[in-house]
Amino acid sequence: MPARLLVVLDADSTLIRNEVIELIADEAGRGPEVAAATEAAMRGEVDFASSLRSRVQALAGVPLTAFARVLARIEPTPGVRELIDAVHDRGGVVGVVSGGFHEILDTVAPDLGVDVWRANRLEASDGVLTGRVDGDIVDAAGKAAALGEWAAGYEVPTARTLAIGDGANDLQMMAAAALGVAFNAKPAVRAQADLVVGPVDLSQIVPLLP
Numbered sequence: 001m002p003a004r005l006l007v008v009l010d011a012d013s014t015l016i017r018n019e020v021i022e023l024i025a026d027e028a029g030r031g032p033e034v035a036a037a038t039e040a041a042m043r044g045e046v047d048f049a050s051s052l053r054s055r056v057q058a059l060a061g062v063p064l065t066a067f068a069r070v071l072a073r074i075e076p077t078p079g080v081r082e083l084i085d086a087v088h089d090r091g092g093v094v095g096v097v098s099g100g101f102h103e104i105l106d107t108v109a110p111d112l113g114v115d116v117w118r119a120n121r122l123e124a125s126d127g128v129l130t131g132r133v134d135g136d137i138v139d140a141a142g143k144a145a146a147l148g149e150w151a152a153g154y155e156v157p158t159a160r161t162l163a164i165g166d167g168a169n170d171l172q173m174m175a176a177a178a179l180g181v182a183f184n185a186k187p188a189v190r191a192q193a194d195l196v197v198g199p200v201d202l203s204q205i206v207p208l209l210p
């Protein structure tokens, strides 16, 4: 069904306050090292896909039962429900595209009213993570592609698309959208965004909706 506008958000540190890979790494006792590597990837200092592969290796051995604890630690970003309601009130669709993981987003996204979402999948065997990514990695190009596919699918012209993110891997989708918003973002992302929103409150974006 056609929509009037499309708003695409990044997940980690945008839709939610957390970086999910760090929460899962905590379950493996490797939180700090994965947090440092994630920080470097979000600043754009390293190739996202190879960084993700090496960080996911640190998750090997974590049981799938640990996801319940990870989910309990997820903190939605203030204002997220106001923003999603405002998009829906205007006849729009909300998408989330994440370099994180379906295993967590498949619960979080529908709970928040997100309409469509795409993320990476963690390979598991015998109830534990193998330390490998299952399938293609959602990187910067994958995020931009998701925005384009959703806009086409919902027949939303590019002029009424908006992308919101905080990391270097969000820059391509922010460039592909009519308006790219850096939200609580890294310096490299702020420098290239159309607009910078500093306060950690997604309702600040409501007045920008077309």
Ligand SMILES: [Mg+2]
Pocket (backbone or CB within 6 Å): 010, 011, 012, 013, 014, 165, 166, 167
């Ligand atoms: Mg992020």
